[in-house]
Structures are given as structure tokens and as C-alpha cells.
Amino acid sequence: MINRKKIILLLFHCLVVGQESMIINDGKYNSVITRDEWGVPHVHGKTDAEAAFGLAYAHSQDDFKTIQDVLIASRGKLSELYGVKIKSIKGLFNLLKGDMSGVEGIQNVANDYYVNIIGLWNDLDERYLKEVPLDVRNICDGYAAGINKYAKDNPSSVFKKLYPLKGVDIIAGFMHRTPLFYGMGGVLNKLLKSEPPTLIGHKANDEKGVMQMHASNVFAVSPKRSTDGYTRLMVNSHQPWSGPVAWYEAHISSDEGWDIITGLFPGSPVGLVGHNPDIGWSHTVNDPDLIDVFRLTINPNNENQYLFDGEWLDLSVKKIKIKVKIFGFFYWKVKRVLYDSILGPVLKTDHGTYAIRYASMGDVRLVEQWYRMNRSRNLSEFKEAMSMHAIPMFNTGYADKSGNIYYVYNARIPKRHPDLDWKQVVPGDKSIYLWNEYIPFDDLPQIENPPGGFIYSCNNTPYLCTDNPKDFPDRLPENAGIDTHQTNRALRALELFGQDKSISREEFLAYKYDKQYSKNSHVATVLEKFLLDSKNISNDLKPAIDLLKNWNLSGEQENKEAALGFLTFRHIGFNSEKYTYNYDKIINKMKEGIQFLTENYGSINVPLGTVQRLKHGAANLPLGGGPDMLRAIYTSNDGNIMKGVAGDCYIQFVEWDKDGNIYSESVHQFGARTSVTDSRHYDDQTKLFSKEIMKPIRK
Numbered sequence: 001m002i003n004r005k006k007i008i009l010l011l012f013h014c015l016v017v018g019q020e021s022m023i024i025n026d027g028k029y030n031s032v033i034t035r036d037e038w039g040v041p042h043v044h045g046k047t048d049a050e051a052a053f054g055l056a057y058a059h060s061q062d063d064f065k066t067i068q069d070v071l072i073a074s075r076g077k078l079s080e081l082y083g084v085k086i087k088s089i090k091g092l093f094n095l096l097k098g099d100m101s102g103v104e105g106i107q108n109v110a111n112d113y114y115v116n117i118i119g120l121w122n123d124l125d126e127r128y129l130k131e132v133p134l135d136v137r138n139i140c141d142g143y144a145a146g147i148n149k150y151a152k153d154n155p156s157s158v159f160k161k162l163y164p165l166k167g168v169d170i171i172a173g174f175m176h177r178t179p180l181f182y183g184m185g186g187v188l189n190k191l192l193k194s195e196p197p198t199l200i201g202h203k204a205n206d207e208k209g210v211m212q213m214h215a216s217n218v219f220a221v222s223p224k225r226s227t228d229g230y231t232r233l234m235v236n237s238h239q240p241w242s243g244p245v246a247w248y249e250a251h252i253s254s255d256e257g258w259d260i261i262t263g264l265f266p267g268s269p270v271g272l273v274g275h276n277p278d279i280g281w282s283h284t285v286n287d288p289d290l291i292d293v294f295r296l297t298i299n300p301n302n303e304n305q306y307l308f309d310g311e312w313l314d315l316s317v318k319k320i321k322i323k324v325k326i327f328g329f330f331y332w333k334v335k336r337v338l339y340d341s342i343l344g345p346v347l348k349t350d351h352g353t354y355a356i357r358y359a360s361m362g363d364v365r366l367v368e369q370w371y372r373m374n375r376s377r378n379l380s381e382f383k384e385a386m387s388m389h390a391i392p393m394f395n396t397g398y399a400d401k402s403g404n405i406y407y408v409y410n411a412r413i414p415k416r417h418p419d420l421d422w423k424q425v426v427p428g429d430k431s432i433y434l435w436n437e438y439i440p441f442d443d444l445p446q447i448e449n450p451p452g453g454f455i456y457s458c459n460n461t462p463y464l465c466t467d468n469p470k471d472f473p474d475r476l477p478e479n480a481g482i483d484t485h486q487t488n489r490a491l492r493a494l495e496l497f498g499q500d501k502s503i504s505r506e507e508f509l510a511y512k513y514d515k516q517y518s519k520n521s522h523v524a525t526v527l528e529k530f531l532l533d534s535k536n537i538s539n540d541l542k543p544a545i546d547l548l549k550n551w552n553l554s555g556e557q558e559n560k561e562a563a564l565g566f567l568t569f570r571h572i573g574f575n576s577e578k579y580t581y582n583y584d585k586i587i588n589k590m591k592e593g594i595q596f597l598t599e600n601y602g603s604i605n606v607p608l609g610t611v612q613r614l615k616h617g618a619a620n621l622p623l624g625g626g627p628d629m630l631r632a633i634y635t636s637n638d639g640n641i642m643k644g645v646a647g648d649c650y651i652q653f654v655e656w657d658k659d660g661n662i663y664s665e666s667v668h669q670f671g672a673r674t675s676v677t678d679s680r681h682y683d684d685q686t687k688l689f690s691k692e693i694m695k696p697i698r699k
Helices: 004-017 048-075 089-096 106-117 124-131 134-153 167-181 184-191 366-375 379-386 488-496 505-512 522-533 539-549 562-572 583-601 686-691
Strands: 020-025 030-035 041-045 215-221 231-240 248-254 259-264 273-275 279-284 291-295 302-308 311-314 316-327 330-340 345-349 352-358 395-400 405-409 446-448 454-457 612-616 619-622 633-638 641-656 662-667 695-698
Touching (some): 020 048, 030 048, 041 048, 048 167, 124 167, 134 167, 167 184, 167 366, 184 291, 184 345, 215 279, 215 488, 215 505, 231 273, 231 279, 231 395, 231 505, 279 379, 279 641, 366 379, 379 405, 395 454, 405 454, 505 641, 539 562, 562 583, 562 633, 562 641, 612 633, 619 686
Parallel strands (some): 041 248, 612 641
Antiparallel strands (some): 020 030, 215 231, 259 273, 279 395, 316 330, 330 345, 395 405, 405 446, 612 619, 662 695
């Protein structure tokens, strides 16, 4: 039981300051959930497991459907719950023959097929008990119990076949979505198309799935780089503003010493980014090559045998049925055959048979590593947690109260044979090509306390993550697929943070919210080429070209060229390595932008903040910033506005003074109660976000 005196004091404090508090108890776990003036849950338990129990209940109060959907997806039961919609009678007959063309909701079946392809649940219950440490099982069990408790209290919104949840479901959730973070969905889609792929996996995946990561920034300065001797950290992930990879803010604490203010995703029992009183960290997306596809040579006399080192080996064969809801209580079972090999799961297609191998395949330690990071209280403990090397991707930037800063290009990169081009489908007939080891964590690009006192990561090459390129003389093999590009955000970070040798608090915050494209950026290069190619453009398009000529590459709310600029160029992305210049496509985008602005505003010369908006609940507010700016805003057209849908979202600013005392602030693009539309906390942070202001969270 939680200490009664603490509960009484906590409840009294809540009454005095107007906060909401409740005690959650299921007979085994106890937790106190206190919501601050912004509705952010501060969950506390006597043990870490009880704190995880409270976290799960609080998050369920705010976004139960998304949490439940994430766990249903990892069970491979989305088709059973949501099913498909048949477009026509022909579609019905196709479905009865096992053909999924002609139906809507195919993504549900694809998810359930994916769960089976990777063998997610093969021996997982047994492995959970044998391979997941007891303290990690405890928090997973507690978190599962918190969702079970909420489901019991709110039975009308429950998919009954999912319950009762167990701790292993939480581990399965991480194992399910992590490969999707780095492009597994796109690889499977390419393999299942009618034509064989030429390039696949690294830098060849142009199909982003709903679970795939987007972008991010992290900045840290040590005392030697600040005007007042403070250490500062900016946690600044860029994610979709809704869905299964949208951030949720919580404060998790226990009598055992867990104490983190964090951003996390639905279904996570631990913080993924954030800070405790002593340290803080954030991740940014990196793009190493983590997926390989092998072409198998099939025995002409036995379709279920493949050649390996001169011998015919048997494919593992398993028949499955995916239960698909058609309408009402009518279901259909889609039959599929699963295959497996020594190289990994196998897909048979009309153009070949392929085995897929990917980083952290079957690894049950993902939650454990993030939990160890949560519990770290100094750089040594944090690096020990990182060296578990279970999390297969994400740059990591770190700072702490002792003035240390640290960066690592965290990636679980396979040790590949040098003779093959691993960007292509490679032969799977020789054991020399079968990798089982990874480049050691200590060999990854990383730096501790660089001489310049500054680290950053903006989805750019790890070899330029400080203000001095000489800090990284070593390079990994080319087949590691390490990022080599510089984003605009990286260029601006170097032009602002990198050029300022003594950074004040005000400057640190101002630099983060910079709304400018560098003259050396990808956007600037494409714009310059486009304007040059448009010198003989038709008279009706000259006003738009003249407007773009006058654009100073700013994304300030008052800027009257930026709206057309973004509408014309937002499709190009921020990675020049993946962009092919297409003049006609840019012209078409510009024409669409002209039409959108003139139809809705009567002019193409409109202040950006009038057009680019944060629309959520009752809020409809102006937004500055733009694609690949340090103030990152990504939009889609919605009615008469460019509606923000991704980019800057959950942000934390953390600083420690010379004595190690901490102060921190945060802001969410919407509010704490992310799906409770009738709550004031559904959209109460939107004004702060629009004005680029944060709220205090630890002082």
C-alpha cells in the first residue's frame, strides 16, 4: 500500500491548488493520479510497477481507443474487430476466393498478416518469463493491469477478446511496431507488388506507413557554451499530431526512485524521451540500413526447399486463418501459408521467393533498455543502458546536471559481407552472406563532452553533430547505410547555435524557434533551379514566379510569400539524397497553390499565419514555421486552410544551474486529454503552442 500520510498530504495539496486527484486500486496495485492545471497526469506508486499501473489508467482515460488499437494490432486481430468493407459483388466473390482486391480496410488484414509473417507470438509467452528481467516484467504486468482496470470500469468501449491483458502484450506491442518504425511495411509492400523490386530497404523505401517515424531535433549545450554556466537541453521530436505515434505527456514517479517527466506513445509503460531530476535525453530519427532481402533459389522438384551452401533445406511451413469481419456478425477466414527459413521469414510471390532479415528481429529487450534509461541518474549509467544495444535506431542526445553532454548515432547495424550491394535484393544461397552480428555499440559514431560544448541532431549525418567536423575522424563501412546529408535544420543549427560561442537562455530558445531556410539548404537549391528554369514561363504564371523570387525563405507568420512557397515546395522533403528534381511536378504544385490561395483568399499574396493554422477542437490559430525549419510545421490542405498535421509537437526545455538545480518547461500541440473532446484539456495548450510559449513542469 502507498503511505497513507503521503496520500493525505497529496490530496490536501490538490484541494489547495485546484488540482484533480484520484486513487486507483485493483486489489493488487495502488496508484495516485494527480492532474495539474493543464490536465497532465502525475502518477505515483509505492513501486515502479504501481506507477506503471497508474500511468496506464491515466493514459487510458485520455486516449483509450488508440492504446487498445495498438494492442489489438500486435495481437493480429485488427481484421476481426474492424474488418473490411466490400466495394461490390465482384469484390465479395474475390474475397471468397482469397483475393483481397476490391475491398476497403485492407490495411487491417495486412497488419494481421504481418504479425504472422514475423512470427511475433512464436514462443513469446515462454521467452517473456525466461528472457525479460523480473523488474521489467513487473512494470509491464502493472501497466497491463492498469489497462485491464480501465476496461473493467468502462466496459462499453472494450474489445472483449483482447482481455485480460498480460505483461507479455506490452512487450509484443514494442516488437510489433519497432520494425515498422524503420520501414518494414514499405519493404513488404514492394515485395508483394506484381513487379520485382530493384532497390529495396535502405533509401529505396518511398512508401511511408502510419507507424513510420518522421523527424526531430535535439540540442544540448554544456556550461562552457552558455553565458551563465548552465547546462541546457531541448527535446524536440517531430511526429504526427494524432494516431499511434503521437506524443502523450506524463510524470511517472515511485517510492523506489523512478521520477521522469516524459513523452511516450500509446501502449508504452516507460518514458521514451524526457528527463528526471538528474539527466535528460531525446531521440531523433536516423536512417541506417536495417532491413535486407534475400532471393532464395527454390528446388525445381520441391517448391518448399531452398538452396543453402549446396544443400536443399526445407522451408518451415505453417497454415493460418485470419478472421475478417465483413459486416455485422458475419466473418470470413482468409487462408494464408507462412514460410520461414534460416535467413528469416519468407514471402512467396509471382516473381520470386524472398527471405527478410531485419535488425533486432525477435528482440524482447526494447522496453528494458528504455526503462534502464529512465532510471539512469548519471552519464555512466545512461551509457550502460544505451550499450544494451536493443533499440535498433534513433540518434540520442543527452545532458545532465553535472554539465555533461553526449551524442550517439544509435543503430543496430548488421555486419554485412562487403562483396554485395545491400541496397538491392541479395542472393540467399550462401552462409557467408547470412549476418548474425552487429557493429558493436562502442564503434558507433558518438561523442562525450566535445571541446566546443555543443551537440545537436536534426536527422542529419552523425559526422556533423557538433560545431567541429574534426570531432569525428572515423567512418563506418559504406554498407552500414549511415546518413550523409544535412537537413535545413542542421544547417541552421550550425549557423545559429554553432556560431554563437556564448549562448544565453533567451538565445537558446530563440534558435529553437527559428523559421528560416538556410541559403545552402535543399529548398533554396531547388527554388533557385526552378526559378532559373522558369525564365520563359507563361504570362499568367509570372505573378507567382515574381512572388517566389521575392521570398526571403522565411516562415514567419507575417511573411506573404511563404504560403505559396510551402504549397509549391513542401513535397520535396528534406533529404536531397531521396529527391529527384521534377520541374513539371513543381509547376503543377505551384498551380494548385495558386488556385487554393486565390479561391480561398482572393490573392496569392497572403500572410502565412492567415493560411497556416492549428485547428483542433475550438482552436483555430495561426502558425509560423514550415517543413524542415527548426520551427517544424507540416501541413495538409483542409477546407480553406493549410492545417498543421505533424512537426513540432511535444517539446521539453530542460536546464540545470551551476549547482545542479533543475528547471524545465514543456508544451503539447493540443493538450493532455488527447481524445476527450469535451474536456478543457483537449485543446488548452494550443494557444501556448501557437505563440511558441511553454509551461513550467519542474522547478
